[in-house]
Amino acid sequence: MLMNKIKFKKIINISGSPKIFVYLVIWLMFLVVIGTWAQRDYGLYIAQNKYFSSWFLFLFNLVPLPSGRLIMTLMTVNLSCYFFKPNIFKKTKVGITIVHSGVILLLVGGGLTGFFSKEGSMVIEEGSRTNFTENFYLKELAVVNTSDQFYDHFTIYDQPLLNINNVLSDQFLPFNIKVLEYFSNSEPVPRLYRGDSTLKGMARNFTLKEKNNEIEFEKNIPGIIYEIYNLENHSLGIYMSYMGQPITQKIKINDNDYSIILRRQRTYLPFDIMLNDFKKVMHPGTNIAKSYSSDILLTDNTLSRKVLIQMNEPLRYKGYTFYQASFIEGDGVDTTVLAVVKNYGRLFPYISTIIMCFGLLLHMILKFNFKRIVN
Numbered sequence: 001m002l003m004n005k006i007k008f009k010k011i012i013n014i015s016g017s018p019k020i021f022v023y024l025v026i027w028l029m030f031l032v033v034i035g036t037w038a039q040r041d042y043g044l045y046i047a048q049n050k051y052f053s054s055w056f057l058f059l060f061n062l063v064p065l066p067s068g069r070l071i072m073t074l075m076t077v078n079l080s081c082y083f084f085k086p087n088i089f090k091k092t093k094v095g096i097t098i099v100h101s102g103v104i105l106l107l108v109g110g111g112l113t114g115f116f117s118k119e120g121s122m123v124i125e126e127g128s129r130t131n132f133t134e135n136f137y138l139k140e141l142a143v144v145n146t147s148d149q150f151y152d153h154f155t156i157y158d159q160p161l162l163n164i165n166n167v168l169s170d171q172f173l174p175f176n177i178k179v180l181e182y183f184s185n186s187e188p189v190p191r192l193y194r195g196d197s198t199l200k201g202m203a204r205n206f207t208l209k210e211k212n213n214e215i216e217f218e219k220n221i222p223g224i225i226y227e228i229y230n231l232e233n234h235s236l237g238i239y240m241s242y243m244g245q246p247i248t249q250k251i252k253i254n255d256n257d258y259s260i261i262l263r264r265q266r267t268y269l270p271f272d273i274m275l276n277d278f279k280k281v282m283h284p285g286t287n288i289a290k291s292y293s294s295d296i297l298l299t300d301n302t303l304s305r306k307v308l309i310q311m312n313e314p315l316r317y318k319g320y321t322f323y324q325a326s327f328i329e330g331d332g333v334d335t336t337v338l339a340v341v342k343n344y345g346r347l348f349p350y351i352s353t354i355i356m357c358f359g360l361l362l363h364m365i366l367k368f369n370f371k372r373i374v375n
Contacts, residue, residue, distance in 0.1 A: 248260075
């Protein structure tokens with residue numbers, strides 16, 4: 001028992017060493033520098049995923065180095081070891097203990113934000129209603145059974161499933177989809193040779209050409225080439241789809257009509273929003289908007305209320321925050337673009353900052369009074 005206690009104390013002293021925290025901070029500063037530098041060539045989204053939102057950074061694609069997510073986890077473990085040390089609530093240490101609590105709370109909030117928070121946009125035309133947001137970066141392949149006149153049945157395959165040679169299947173679909181190619185950025189180009197009878201739909205006349213990713217990742221146009229098989233594993237043809245495709249790819253199997261759409265990943269909300277009116281104020285003598293706002297009607301079951309969303313005055317409801325981000329001018333009808341964020345760690349920075357400030361202030365007061373008593 002005594003030996004186990006000594007081993008545990010040794011582990012805590014090593015894991016909670018202030019030197020480790022200093023080294024982690026130095027490495028994190030290095031990641032911030034090279035990650036910021038990488039934004040110039042790769043853009044914000046790619047640089048963030050590579051240097052901060054991953055566990056490891058692979059040097060020359062071979063040597064694994066700790067990335068932002070692992071560094072923040074190690075920092076949390078290092079600071080947590082402090083609470084297993086003796087006498088941390090003594091008068092001379094209670095302020096530092098409170099500061100440690102605030103820093104850990106800040107790191108936990110950052111972890112919640114990184115793992116669970118969602119960002120997207122909501123595009124609503126005047127007089128229209130919607131109940132979903134679209135992700136800025138992630139995509140999905142939607143297979144829609146449109147045979148029923150009363151409702152459409154959706155089968156959704158998220159982007160991680162759209163890997164080459166992956167087979168997509170579902171119990172509600174009488175066919176399987178094999179991914180032949182997936183491009184994060186592409187453009188349709190006319191097909192020079194059109195004699196292949198296995199090519200169907202738009203793929204008979206066009207093919208997809210891969211392009212380098214845009215620095216602003218959300219401007220990429222992803223594309224997919226896929227082959228459809230029936231349940232007897234007989235090929236029904238090769239098709240293609242890309243985001244923003246003007247003519248939706250449609251197929252008919254067993255007297256059922258299906259639409260296959262590559263689109264931004266959608267998150268459906270437990271309420272819907274209708275845009276009653278969009279207003280904008282222009283700078284005098286220019287075509288530049290000075291300010292703009294959206295007069296919306298939020299409906300949640302039997303609850304309905306009007307809300308005005310304008311610049312620097314967002315709507316917060318059920319954990320979601322709606323910001324007035326942009327707009328699209330139409331012929332007599334305008335369209336609002338709302339940035340939508342659900343951040344589970346939104347309050348953590350405020351609370352942790354208050355705790356850390358209180359801890360530092362308490363530490364200085366107690367330290368000052370202790371010195372006076374000693375003197």
